[in-house]
Amino acid sequence: MHNHLRHSLVAQILDCIVDAHDRHTMLLAALVCAVGIYASIAIARHAARSSGAVRIRWGSTSVLSSGCTAWATHFIVLLAYQPNMRVAFEPVLTAISLTCAVVGIGGGVVVSLSSRRGPRQFAAGVIIGVGVAALHYVGQSAYLVQGTIRWDLTLVIPSIIVSLPIFGFSMMAIASRNRTWQTCAAPLMLLGIAILHFCGMAAMTLQQDPSIEFPSDAVAPQTITPIVAGISLALIALAFLGWRFDLAATARIRQDRKRLRDLADVALEGLLITQNNIIIAANRSIERLSGLKQDDLTGSEVSRLLPALELTTLLENEEREANLIGVDGIIVPVRVLRSTVPLGHSVQTVIAVRDQRERLRTEEKMRRLAFADPLTGLPNRTKFTELLERHTCTERRTDQGLAILLIDLDSFKIVNDTLGHAVGDAVLQDVSIRLSTLVKDRGIVARLGGDEFVVMLTGDVSDVSAFDIASKVVEQLGARPFDIDGRTIHIGASVGLALFPEDGGDPSSLLRNADLAMYLAKSEGKGTVRRFEKILHERLQERQSLEAGLRIALSSGQLEVHYQPLVDAASGRITSAEALVRWRHPSLGLIAPATFISLAEETGLIVPLGTFVLKTACAEAATWPPEIGLAVNLSPAQFHDKSIASIVASAIEDAHLLPQRLEVEVTEGVLLADTGATLETLNRLRSMGVRVSMDDFGTGYSSLSYLRRFPFDRLKIDRSFVRGIPSDAESVAIARAIITMSTCLGLLVTVEGVETAEQYAFAVSEGCTSIQGYYISRPMRAEAFAAFLIAWNNQAPPNPSTGRKIAEKSIVLHHSDLRSVLNW
Ligand code: C2E
Ligand code: CA
Ligand code: CA
DSSP: OOSSOOSOHHHHHHHHHHTSBOHHHHHHHHHHHHHHHHHHHHHHHHHHHSOHHHHHHHHHHHHHHHHHHHHHHHHHHHHHBOOSSOEEEOHHHHHHHHHHHHHHHHHHHHHHHHOOSHHHHHHHHHHHHHHHHHHHHHHHHTEEESEEEEEOHHHHHHHHHHHHHHHHHHHHHHHOSOHHHHHHHHHHHHHHHHHHHHHHHHHEEEEEOTTOOOOTTOBOHHHHHHHHHHHHHHHHHHHHHHHHHHHHHHHHHHHHHHHHHHHHHHOSSEEEEEETTEEEEEOHHHHHHHOOOHHHHTTSBHHHHSTTOOGGGOOTTOEEEEEEEOGGGOEEEEEEEEEEEEETTEEEEEEEEEEOHHHHHHHHHHHHHHHBOTTTOSBOHHHHHHHHHHHHHHHHHHTOOEEEEEEEEESHHHHHHHHOHHHHHHHHHHHHHHHHHHHGGGEEEEEEETTEEEEEEOSSOOHHHHHHHHHHHHHHHHTSOEEETTEEEOOEEEEEEEEETTTOSSHHHHHHHHHHHHHHHHHTTSSOEEEOOHHHHHHHHHHHHHHHHHHHHHHTTOEEEEEEEEEETTTOOEEEEEEEEEEEETTTEEEOHHHHHHHHHHHTTHHHHHHHHHHHHHHHHTTSOTTOEEEEEOOHHHHTSTTHHHHHHHHHHHHTOOGGGEEEEEOGGGGTSOHHHHHHHHHHHHHTTOEEEEEEETSSSOOHHHHHHSOOSEEEEOHHHHTTTTTOHHHHHHHHHHHHHHHHHTOEEEEOOOOSHHHHHHHHHHTOSEEOSTTTOOOBOHHHHHHHHHHHHHSSSOOHHHHOOOOOOOOOBOHHHHHHHHTO
8 A cells, every 4th residue: 555556455455454554543443333333232222122113213323323333443443543644534535435425325214114125125235335435435535644646446446346236135134033043243334344445455556645635624533533433422322312212111121921820820721822833922831731840841842842742833913732742751632722912022922832631532522422321320322223233244244243232121111101210210220231241242232212222233143142141131120129219119111122133134134123023922922032033124114004003993984882781789680780882894804802902002092092982882881771881991091191080971861871970990000100190190089970990800900909009899800710710729719809898998890801691690699789791692793782782681591501592603813813814
């Protein structure tokens, strides 16, 4: 630089830095530069934190301070330059240089704020660069020496060309989100400034010329130094202010963070406050959830707690399932929700962590409940069907046996109705325990609903072993009574058996066929096991067609009432008749009630059927001589109908029949349930004048105590006891005992099913009230009965044992006959 020219450019610049500058002043320049930059940045940060007018004020201050920093640094370095000749400063250009710096930086900041995008930031950097370059070269033009200054443009132009992009990149780095890029911003900016300054200095060649006079307004360095010092002091003051602003902001952030943390601690949900994947704070719920202390968690990465959670792909307010790894590696299923919360001027990510264990447990419980019967805990119908489906699939592959036992409890309804649902429930629970104990691991027990259970036998199942277990089921449930709260309860079970694949190739037909078999077991006297047979299908169909036929019969007058006379034992005269229903089928002929009464009871058809019989018989009896009575059978279903008394009343009223002529016959089954209502109905009928007799006495469950409790007028000794008379001593003894007992109780007694003269004579000699049976007559149609009645009672004196009429032999198709007709 001095007067001689160096060839190497680098050496030229180095020389300029090392030789021509005063070290202490250079140090001062660096200090002022650093303080100025800190002040500018701190004030800019404060501006960014504020808003409105305050923001604009502090923003402009920051721009001004950075311009001054650049200018002051530049002039301190210029002052440090010692060219060994007198120097001075041109005041206008000096002022312009300061303006250039401020305007350039200000313009750059404005452009930079307009958009964060790269090109815009680059442009902002270039504008700042232009300002700084202008500061340098205008400032240097204001530099006056006692001599001539020659500019080496080969240094000036490249210095500008090289430094402008560097400023551009520096601004891009400031705006960048990349951390390493960001740290490059300040060094790049300094590099740009250094290139401009030192190239500019190196490009100057000074030629001393004492003849040259300074212009009159030239300012001596001694004058400019206090100005520079003043600006520097102002920068220091500004830096102090910026530092205070920073302190206050940090305190505020700390306070905010504490408040957030306090708030987070009362939240039930776990909350993690994070920044850049690092946990800054965790609340107490997180401690409880993970078993880790808050202090251990802060500072560690989010992945330590939630390893599989990819935070970068988790959107704002998106919920996701994850696993939290707690102390000792315990895994807690959680749901996380991410949201961003502004804190001070920074933005933090809050991860809400919700414990899912309770929810999963509840779900599991619900799932179990949906598939289990709540009363017994056994699988329910849905679950059983699923299991059956799965097993039939595997069985098909492994070729092992599978059997279905469909179990229906006998007389459970009576238990439920008479003893209440609590007792019924307890019985069902006991049944489930007995079945499970019996089946053990040989299969699965399930409750299909109501009193219906099912067992699926799996493994090594043969028809013999399945039948064996089914029989044990019947025995377990039937032979041993249930003890509920000190009450002894007898029930039984009917079991339908179906084997896979013989009795049904798919789950639904297997179940349906087991059901059919069970139905057969029920109809054949209950308490038994039946295996499915193909013929069952046909029977079911017949039953269904029978039901449909019975409905038609009711509406199209195919039902008729026959009458069987009852003879007074003492006088031998007919005193009354029992009405017995028949079905005159268009193609099958006359069908006996045994075939369709139980069906009518099951389907509810018994009520209209019974009313028909009652009305028809009353109307018919009204045409008989007034001393002849009428007996009508009432089934339990009719009897439990609350309106039965009024139905009876209207039937006798319509027929103008004296109530005293009517007698209703009920079986012991009527007495089993609902004693209060039964008693009430009995009393109402009797208060009307209608008599009530107990039919089929001795065949049901009745005990003698019933006879005391319920007000009957008559007992009818069942046929089964009469059949053995006179040969079977036991039958004789029973019949005799019943007759004696009834007489003692003041009851009338009828002996039913008298077929022989011996039986007739026995009944007469034992002192029963009346006699009914084929020996006198079979039931007959109304007209036949009217004729029979006149003929019989007109015999004088009637001597039944010798002079009895030959009973009309009406052609009645009985159940057994029908079976052969239908090929049952
Ligand atoms: P039940 O009330 O015991 O009627 C007597 C049954 O015994 C009648 O059978 C009758 O024909 C039969 N019988 C009478 N004397 C003799 C005899 O000497 N030997 C034999 N072997 N049998 C005799 P039926 O008419 O077939 O009725 C059977 C059952 O059907 C009746 O038994 C009764 O329980 C029921 N029933 C008949 N008609 C009606 C009705 O209108 N309503 C209701 N609810 N049930 C009826
Ligand atoms: Ca009867
Ligand atoms: Ca009877």
